[in-house]
Amino acid sequence: MKKQNMVLTIAVKEVVAAFRSRVATLLAFITWILLGVAVYTGMQQEREAAGKKSRAASLFRHEWEEQEANPHSAAHFGTYLFKPHTFLSIYDHGLNRFLGETYRVEAHVQHEVNHSEAETAGSQLRFGELSAAMVFQLLVPLLVLLLSFNAITRERESNTLRLLLIQGVKPAALIRGKIWGIYFIVLLVVLPAFLLMGIPVIVQDHGQDALLRYGLFTVAYLVYFFLFSGIGVLVSAWSRHSNAALIGSLGVWFLLAVLVPRAAVRMIDENNRLPSRFELNRRIAQGYSKGMGEDGTSIERNRKLLDSTLKRYKVDSVQQLPVNFDGLAMQNGEDYNTKVYEHYAGEVERTVRQQQESLGWVSFFDPFIAVQQVSMGVAGTDYHHHLSFHRQAKTYRDEFIRILNMDLANSGSAYLSYGYKAGPEFFKKMKDFRYNPQPAGLAVGQHRWSWLALAAWCLLVYILVNISAKRLTNIYP
């Protein structure tokens, strides 16, 4: 009971002192202004982008429905699908600038999700962009460290550390009290922001899942801020002077938030090499024309299909078939194309997944990486969500093309004749694309290592508090 009081007493004093010296007020002010700008611009951009996408999507749908065309030329005409953003992407843009937004549905070609913003921009974009996540990930930790670097050294320098210990304060309790005090200040600054940012999630009714995601988003950052409060106070406990503590804190921040994330990601990328676009294109093209394994060339595969079809319908020539063989042959080509694409693009996807997995492991060494991964995950702006869109779009595309090919096959039109045309009543029947968002639970599972890393860091801070306490008992070694 008494120990509890001690920690609380120290914590309360820390808060009062911080607000009296106006450090906390300044901190709050800077954070709120930047958050305000970030959220405002984020919402504006998101609204504009969503508007553009929905206009474009309805235009393409309209054009699709209102055509009068041979199913195969309609397949060439194809359509475009657009990646919808989750609501939380306002707060964490994540990889959005580096990911495409448009998926082309077209006969014969398996596209990727193309046209990212970064493709057209200069290197200036690499400095990052203002978003709530950036403020939380980079700026708030720095401010927390500036608030906490002299928490213990100040006591040391003004001799109050000895007084505190004489009063019977246990060193570990002192460190804990400081951590909680600083964390409480941080909460006073960020909690109103989190509450305000939560309002649109609730009011605009984005569903239970969005609410859950926002909750996870908040929890992740609150844990992250706690870690930095702990790191700051611990650095202070290990330093002899405030000056050294300041340099130490800045060093730790630079290491965790700037240096390691870049270096680690690059090293992971080098250790799990991706093919060049040329190699990938070449493999896919050759895989299709020459065939994979024992499948035979495209001509041989086509002949095999013809033979088996003729046998099935018990006729001798393609003209005698009750179906238009062109449709079947093209679908056969599509199926094989899908197989080749899934094989080679699947290799790339596996490598990228392997890289993501390694990054999850690295986050045990760096809470910045952990929170970045976790935040992107719940905001739905990470690679996994992109992949989920791509997969759904691709499934839609394959089915879309299959329906058209089958319509051609069953149209009663003659082989290699192009006179047959389907009308709006047919094209309208084809379902529009609907993106099925990933549930929040899946997003957590995909970044399980990073979530665990955040927890592990909490444990580490707890252990370090007890280790560092020993440094305070022997203050004049």
Place this chain on the structure above:
Amino acid sequence: MLQAIQLTKKYQQHTALDHLNLEVAKGEIFCLLGQNGAGKTTTINLFLGFTAATSGQAFVNGLEVKPGAADTRKFIAYIPEVVQLYGNLTGVENLDFFCRLAGFRYPADMLKGFLQKAGLQPDAHARRLSGYSKGMRQKVGIAIALAKNAEVIFMDEPTSGLDPRSTQEFADIARQLGSEGKTILMATHDIFNAVNVGTTIGIMNKGVLVHTLATAGITAGELQQLYLETI
């Protein structure tokens, strides 16, 4: 109340304190007199438990001091040479903070009473410490000791840098504490202050306690003579 048996502290080659034997009774004001580096502060640090002895033992109220052990700290208070405290808290708030840490909660008027008893003018109680003089800060330090109701008070060069009036005020308070039964161990190099305040004086040189004598039968002049001879 305080006892040291063969207390020794070595830093690598250097012996800061050499087999100190010392006994301070309840109500005694014991002044350690000596030059810089004589071992006064080391002695105090060893009693406070801020540093571990190389050999020997120190006892407070019959309990052995172990480094960092909280059990002896219940009885003691400490006034460092420079009482900085927290500049952005007021005198009352500083006192309140340290009292709570020691496990006491006092109402505001009692806190003010402690400050007053320590000699701090009432108009200063609600002002922030950043505006305090050195003497005023020290009074807050004494108030902390009073509020803790400590049996033993350690003071490290309490009068260095104080003006004559503050020094006199300090001496009055220290004597009063002694008369109330508090034990005080004070390190100083101010001979006149030592004679003025202390009941017993120990002269230290190079880590060794050379002389121990009562102030009752000695004048400042005689003490100075002895001191200069010793060092």
Place this chain on the structure above:
Amino acid sequence: MKLLKTIFIFEWRQLCRQGWLLSGLCLFLAVSLLSVYSGNRTVGKRWVQADSVREAYHKDFEAALKRFTDTSTSKGKAEAKTAGMAAVINFRLPQHAVKYPEPLAALSLGLTDIRPWHEQVRYVKNYNDATEMPVNNPMTLFAGNFDLAFVIIYFLPLLVLAYCYSLYSSEKEAGTLAMLAVQAGSVARVVRLKLLFRFLVLAALLLVVNGLGFVLAEKRAAPGVPQMLLWCLFSLLYLLFWLGIAYFIVAFRQGATATGMYLAACWMLVLVILPSLANTIVQQRHSLPLKDEIAAYRRHQSEEIWNTPARILSDSFNRYNPQYASTADPAKDTLHLSTRYVAGYYDLLERRMERVIAPYEREIEDRNRQLAALSAWNPASVAQQWLNTLAGTELPAYDQFSRQADQFQRSWKTFLYDFHIPGKQLQAADLERFPVFRYQPPELPVRGMLYQAFMLFCGLCVLFATGSFVFNGKDQAS
């Protein structure tokens, strides 16, 4: 002069005795070397990929050549007949435009990881940029490059901060201010000399690191002397900029922690907040067009043109390309799917596409110009941009590559159309006459760079002068 010598001797002694100062220098050196290694891996991988393009082409080329002569089997005989057809050559032996890494690329990777560095060229222009985009983990792009330029832009300022934050306050805390003022005449002078000493130490370190970078960078040709000199000039100016900031803040004579905090805030402002704000402002003002109109237009045009009667298409082709008029054969050309019908289809589509793409490209150029104008005020952005430019990895270099690749595509088309349109076969010897792509990097904008360096230098003079003014003003006040 005597004072300078005294201060330098004592500063040197301080430097040698303070372990953490020396370890700071060593850490910088170590991280720099690591970054060069990382840049080398990236560029090394690029070279391997570029070589694989060349090898693959070489293989294709040999195979295509062999088809002309290999008539040992009946299949070979059949193939020899078609081996010289322009359409077959175009299909089997597409040409390659490759932008090889320039000598300093490993030190400043810039847009290396995201912009296309290779284009496969056929006689029909490819409008789908996606087929050339490097395969990437978007997380790698997001994290940014880890190269020497990054170490200079981000880490160097922090080193300056650590070295200079207690320039004045250390004297204050040691209680030596009054003595300095009495002995040396002016505290400000002493602090300036201390700053000069630190500049010399950091500049020496920076030059060593740059030199090591030039030597160790993965390259296949020696870097140009102007490039190396300008690299050193810009990195030194950037160092001076941060020393100027440090001096300015030190001039306010705050305690070490306050000075350190202000410097950290400046770091955050210059390297994170201002650039990201500039990005956000430009994104806000010029949101990226979706390209949907281009896509919709292309679909409609290709349908419309494809359904145009063959006679009109071949006529249109002859009108736009009079050089092939002499071999026109109306009877054949006006057939559906005739050579001139297909060529006319692509010719017309290309002309119409250029018309809709141009405004889109202007919009993007506009956007990038705005961003450049905004970031021209931020020395960190400027330094990053020039280092990239010197390494040949900035936007203009990639735009130049893309233009030259387009040019090459046109010359390839011209070369093949001379056979394709009249229906002539290529001979084996013609394969040796193929146009060759050689990337010509854009001329180094030396004048612009020197002008900007001069402007930066003037700005620095103002910064130092203001710092001195503040410093001296405080001197009189105290």
